[in-house]
Amino acid sequence: MSHKDEIKDGGRDLNRDPITKAPGAHPIGVGVGGAAGGAAAGAVAGTVFGPVGTLIGAAIGVVAGAAVGKGVAERIDPTGETEYWRDAHRERDYVKADHDYDRDYAPAYGLGLQAREAERTRDWGESEATLQKEWESARGESRLGWEDARPAVRDAWDRTDRTYDLYERSDAYYADAFERAPYRDADADYSHYQPAYRYGAYARTRHADRAWDDRLAAELESDWTNRRGNSPLDWDRAKAAVQDAYVSHDHYAGGSYLRDNSGRDDTDRFRVG
Template identity: 40%
Template sequence: MSDVKKDHNLGSGTGAVAGALTGAAVGSAAGPVGSLVGAVAGGVIGSKAGDSIAEAVNPTGYEKHFQDTYTKTPYYNSSRDWNDYQPAYKYGYDTYGEYRGKQFDSVEPELERKWDATKGNSRLAWDEARGAVRDGWHHIERAIPGDADNDGR
């Protein structure tokens, strides 16, 4: 499989999972059947969103960009390494499609609540990870025409 196709499949899959989780949560108000319908609908919508993000920002190129530059950022802590920061950048990439059209600052409290369950082996607490997640989020916004955040950052 070509790298481009693999990256689009990765973006589509990431979007599908995020969309399914959101859809299931929204559908749960209607009971178990609502959760199932919400998960399926959310998965389809999320897959499309993830694929469009993968078209604009190749996931492999995205990760390489940040791996090459994270040590030059103001939030970098030299007692941490790429294995700590990579999950934060991935979290920015993965969640952007779920909240597309919203400003980072407006969804940050929810992102913070979910960070500990998402961070894997990263040693970063939210206050350390926030800058990387935000940079990842804004990197995608700049790549997708019309999606730029208006908060001036």
Template identity: 35%
Template sequence: MSNKQGHDTGEGVGADAVAVTGAVVGSVAEPGTVVGTVAGEAAAAAIGPNDYSQYFQANYRSQPYYSSGRDWSDYQPAYQYGYDTYGQYRGQRFEDVEAQLERDWAHARARSRLAWAEARDAVRDGWHRLQRALPGDADRAYR
């Protein structure tokens, strides 16, 4: 597959993901807003949603925040939430929007058994993965 084909596929999936997750995030943003779509396309161009998900699915158990007894169905919504909300809050630090993310986690968590205290680091990890991949975003300080 050429880079152009992968880019087109990622953009299409990213835009769809933003439209679908707008309903999941609920009060955070209206679904299908221009800002959300553009941010979703930028995230999809940097790391396609499938690549992003596959990376974390292969690595979540080796992360320092992983809790034994939890499985992918618990962590996947946290990583997805990180992916979805990074585009929405792009340009802001995770710590600056964390209180809002915590409030909205109850709606975004789907069937995850993770409370915010457990999901926080996975969401943050997802943010930072996108932040490092998007041009101009990696130069912002984060911990």
């Protein structure tokens, strides 16, 4: 679903079925291997926020936002998020030293991400009571009670908000800048490039300590088919737009990054808390 469609729907991601366009669909398990299949037993068939799938790389059933078809480029990469939180959770003061990421915390981060993707109109205060009820089903083998899981769920919820805010900023910036882009194909319009811009903006949040180079480009190319949505651009045509959004983040990211990027370190990373 395009950004304009989101606005028409009141800013809410309705998780439309990619074929029927009916609201409420949240395809799960796309591209998940056999290892994840065993974890699916710990996943919930559905919640009031939508079905919960299996997050690749996690040992517990959580969200898989790998929807196919229209709208996929507007979603948040679940594989990237589980790897992000695998590192970032170590810095959180709410994490218990004797608890495990895959078993205990991945389900909480997955619930926060999935819930915020499914319901974009209610704030945390309106949603917390429902999330607390959902946690009992979504937790799988997690040893965390709600009071201990709550900070992780909220952390992922807030990061999701910031990621969508970044998408909105990049959309606003490139809807205009695209007209002057030297790589623009004469027969293409902005909607063809929007997924590439969003992919580049999101990739920067995942790799803020890396400069753009051939190795990074090759890594991003490997996932372009899953990120392009309905864009007709192959990687060779999309690459320049992805790179543009990746290296030009200061033009649209507002306060999400520090301006002084010399000697880049973790303080330059997209802030999640």
